[in-house]
Amino acid sequence: MNDDDLRLDGNAAAGLLTEVFAVEMTTALGTCAHCGATNALGTVQVYVHAPGTVLRCPACTNVLMTIVRSHEHLHVDLSGVRRVEIAG
Amino acid sequence: MSSATGATEAPGPRGAATWRSAELVERRGETPNASTLTFDVSGWPGHHAGQHLDVRLTAEDGYQAQRSYSIASAPEDGRVALTVERFEEGEVSPYLVDEMQPGDVLELRGPIGGWFVWHIADGGPLLLVAGGSGVVPLRAMLRHRHANASHVPARLLVSARRAEDLLYSAELAELAEADDGFELLATLTREAPAGWTGFTRRIDREMLEEVAWSPRELARTFVCGPTAFVEAAADALVGLGHDPALIKTERFGPTGGSET
Amino acid sequence: MTPPISRGFRRRHAADAEQADRVPPGQYVVTDFPVLSAGPTPRTPLEEWSLEISGEIDAPRRWTWEEFRALPTETFATDIHCVTKWSKLGTSWTGVSVDTLLDGVETEAEFVLGVCDGGYDTNLPLDDVTGGKAWIAFDFDGVPLEPQHGGPARLLVPHLYFWKSAKWIRQLVLMKDDQPGFWESNGYHNYGDPWREQRYWGD
Numbered sequence: 155m156n157d158d159d160l161r162l163d164g165n166a167a168a169g170l171l172t173e174v175f176a177v178e179m180t181t182a183l184g185t186c187a188h189c190g191a192t193n194a195l196g197t198v199q200v201y202v203h204a205p206g207t208v209l210r211c212p213a214c215t216n217v218l219m220t221i222v223r224s225h226e227h228l229h230v231d232l233s234g235v236r237r238v239e240i241a242g
Numbered sequence: 243m244s245s246a247t248g249a250t251e252a253p254g255p256r257g258a259a260t261w262r263s264a265e266l267v268e269r270r271g272e273t274p275n276a277s278t279l280t281f282d283v284s285g286w287p288g289h290h291a292g293q294h295l296d297v298r299l300t301a302e303d304g305y306q307a308q309r310s311y312s313i314a315s316a317p318e319d320g321r322v323a324l325t326v327e328r329f330e331e332g333e334v335s336p337y338l339v340d341e342m343q344p345g346d347v348l349e350l351r352g353p354i355g356g357w358f359v360w361h362i363a364d365g366g367p368l369l370l371v372a373g374g375s376g377v378v379p380l381r382a383m384l385r386h387r388h389a390n391a392s393h394v395p396a397r398l399l400v401s402a403r404r405a406e407d408l409l410y411s412a413e414l415a416e417l418a419e420a421d422d423g424f425e426l427l428a429t430l431t432r433e434a435p436a437g438w439t440g441f442t443r444r445i446d447r448e449m450l451e452e453v454a455w456s457p458r459e460l461a462r463t464f465v466c467g468p469t470a471f472v473e474a475a476a477d478a479l480v481g482l483g484h485d486p487a488l489i490k491t492e493r494f495g496p497t498g499g500s501e502t
Numbered sequence: 503m504t505p506p507i508s509r510g511f512r513r514r515h516a517a518d519a520e521q522a523d524r525v526p527p528g529q530y531v532v533t534d535f536p537v538l539s540a541g542p543t544p545r546t547p548l549e550e551w552s553l554e555i556s557g558e559i560d561a562p563r564r565w566t567w568e569e570f571r572a573l574p575t576e577t578f579a580t581d582i583h584c585v586t587k588w589s590k591l592g593t594s595w596t597g598v599s600v601d602t603l604l605d606g607v608e609t610e611a612e613f614v615l616g617v618c619d620g621g622y623d624t625n626l627p628l629d630d631v632t633g634g635k636a637w638i639a640f641d642f643d644g645v646p647l648e649p650q651h652g653g654p655a656r657l658l659v660p661h662l663y664f665w666k667s668a669k670w671i672r673q674l675v676l677m678k679d680d681q682p683g684f685w686e687s688n689g690y691h692n693y694g695d696p697w698r699e700q701r702y703w704g705d
Contacts, residue, residue, distance in 0.1 A: 158469040160539050162493045168355040169296050169310065172259065180357035196357025201540050202495070205585050205665055205685055208540040215542060217621075222689035224702035229689030263506050299508040306505070307513070331534075333514035347506045 160203050164196040167207055170221055171195065174230050177240060187236040188216035195238075209234075261298060261349040262286060266342050267321060272409050276327040276375070277339045278314060283322050283350055289313055291386040292359035292379045292464070292492075295352030297324070299334060309334045312378040312466075312492075313353065316385035322350065325409060327375045358464065358492045362387060366394035366462055367455050371445070371475045373401045373467020376494060377409050380464060384424065388417055395423045399453045401445055401471065403432040427453055445471070447478040457483040462490075469493040521591065524581055526696035529589040536588055537650045540684070544619035544649075544670045551654060553638065555603060557675040558611035563603070567654070573598045576637065580660040582667070583696040594644065597637030597658055603674070604632060611676035615683060616657045619670040624683035625692070626659065626666055628676065635661055638671060663694040663701070 164171075164180050171179035180196030191213035198218060199210040206222035211234070218234040264281040271277050289295075294312045315323035328339040342348075360368065360383045368387070370380040377400050387396060402408045408428060418426040429441035429449065441449055455461045463484065465475045472491045480486050515530035525531060548567040555563040565573070577596040583589045614631055617623045630636070639658040640647055647653035652669030659666045665685050686692050691700040699705060 158473065159496045160537065161469055161542065162495055163491060165294070165355055165358050165492045166310070166495070168294070168357075169351070172354065176259075178356040180355055194357060196355070197491070203536075204538045204540045205690060206540070206688055210541060217541070220540075220684075220688045222685070222702075224689045224704075227689065229703075231688055261505070298505070299511045300505045301512045302507055303512075305513045307511075337508070337511050341510050342508070346509045348508045349505055 160201060162200045162202060164194070164198045164200055164209070166202055167200045167209060167221075168196070170207055174221060174228060175240075179240070181241055183239040184218060184235050185237040186211040186214060186216060186218060187234050189214040190236070259351065261351050264322070264348055264350045266344050266346050268344060269342055272325060273407055275339070275407070276325055276409060278323055278325045279338060279342065280315070280321050280323045281350065286322055287353070289317055289353035290359040290361060291316055291382040293353035293355045294379070295322070295350050295354055297334070298349040298351070299337065300349070307334050310354070313382055314378050316382050316389050318389035319385065325375070325378045358466070358490050360386070360462065360464065362390050362392045362394060364462060366396060367459055368394055368396040369454055369461045369463040370396065370398040371450075371463070371465040372398065373471030374407070375409065376467030376471070376492070379466055379492065381410050381414070383464065384414070384417060387424070388420070393423045397425045397427065397453060399427045399429070399445065399449070401429045401431060401467070404430055405435050405438065445475055445478070447481060450475065450478045451482055454479060454482065454484065457485065460485065460488060462488055464490050466492040467494060468496070524591055525589050526583055527699045529583055529587055529696065532588045532590055535590060535651065536584070538584065538586065539650070540622065541620050546619050546654070546670070548654060552672070553603075553655070554673045555607070555676065556673060558609050558678055559676050560608040563607070570598065570638070570655070571640075573602055577641075582660050582664050585663040585665055585690065585694070585701050594642065595637065595639045595658055596641035597639030599634065600631045600636040600638065600674070601634065603638065609676050611678055613677040613680045615675040615677055615681055616668040616671050617673040617675055618668050619672055622668060622670070622684050624666050624668045625681055625686055626662070630662065631659060635659060663696050665690065666694055
């Protein structure tokens with residue numbers, strides 16, 4: 155396996171993001187709190203082969219969001235996102 | 243049954259968050275390693291070409307496994323179809339590809355995704371670039387196009403290891419022969435049969451330059467497959483002058499889908 | 503409402519009675535070595551690599567790769583347990599004991615934060631990385647640790663869930679007060695004992 159294989163994109167987090175936000179989110183725009191880059195969440199880097207799902211900025215690779223499913227909860231850390239713009 | 247014909251909004255989140263019972267109607271082998279499964283899904287809200295869904299299996303002891311698969315059927319097809327590739331070490335794919343029988347049930351949730359979708363109203367030309375099982379959501383787009391008798395110019399470039407690994411080869415050849423503006427191109431990266439007239443190497447900039455329209459045509463482009471494939475293709479297209487804003491990508495993980 | 507049963511579907515990994523005493527609750531045994539990652543694989547060249555012990559310490563310590571590799575090492579076999587439920591038995595490692603790195607250190611710290619290339623961190627009680635319980639490991643199965651598995655060196659703390667065995671380790675920061683690391687801040691248990699199945703907060 156090469157390095158690239160574990161890195162997916164926002165499409166891989168689409169279902170989980172809908173659970174968190176209750177709306178379709180891959181077309182939503184997210185602004186990175188670290189570098190300010192704004193991208194559709196469908197295009198951000200996503201790592202799912204981990205204890206949780208991690209979304210990273212495609213420009214600076216800083217963590218945008220971390221989502222962990224425990225027994226009864228979804229733990230969502232949004233501190234890497236300054237702003238989200240949801241269409242409609 | 244599908245109610246999404248002509249719909250322009252993604253089905254609502256509450257509908258998409260519900261697990262629905264689905265009964266297998268037909269399992270058809272596509273290649274030695276992949277099968278297409280067609281389901282009747284109670285209350286399916288409809289979908290858009292390019293979307294995916296979650297599948298959940300429950301064993302008798304209560305053990306559950308969940309995977310994501312791209313929807314292989316067009317919204318107009320009525321029933322929901324998935325094409326699953328067998329991953330030898332997998333837990334779910336061997337069951338779906340080799341064991342599940344008509345009448346058996348599983349649960350589906352979706353449709354999911356709003357980014358990687360195409361409607362005929364979006365127009366074209368439409369450039370589709372697929373690596374391996376990445377062709378599945380793109381086939382849904384082509385079926386959607388055909389179901390609406392659209393003449394939007396469309397080209398599919400599909401990459402596979404060998405001819406026997408090409409998914410939907412008969413169906414796609416038939417669509418290409420319909421001469422409605424759809425062209426099919428393929429490249430085999432390991433081994434080609436005698437008489438093969440397609441490409442015989444991994445996709446690269448030269449191949450994409452040959453296959454793609456001029457950047458001036460502002461083609462809507464969808465690239466799907468393993469990460470390395472997707473990034474090589476997308477980077478090459480941008481390098482050829484194509485507008486990144488018109489290129490949408492979907493990366494599949496090493497097992498072809500995603501595990502949760 | 504009970505979900506419908508998919509006829510004939512069953513879990514892939516069945517529990518093996520022979521190994522039961524080595525497999526913590528809820529785990530299954532694998533023979534491959536799954537790669538899990540929350541981000542890109544760092545690629546620090548060895549000439550730029552260093553390992554530091556800092557924080558609540560009389561004098562911070564630092565080793566270059568050459569200096570680190572000149573330290574006494576141990577080679578041993580152990581079982582490892584990932585919170586994502588796989589366990590791998592009899593894994594072989596070579597590394598420098600954290601006791602060696604802390605030898606003679608004066609500190610009032612009770613906790614340590616492992617800080618890694620790529621920004622990952624994880625916290626542990628100092629007691630859990632001393633007394634022969636933790637290493638900085640650089641060989642796996644007799645060959646240099648691959649980057650995807652944490653090479654050139656990772657923290658190895660086999661008695662806790664493997665997210666504590668931080669890949670690409672660069673610093674051990676000694677702390678008086680506990681501070682949760684990456685996964686510990688995101689719902690995972692602060693301590694992580696696989697034998698008490700301490701996976702998440704509240705377990």
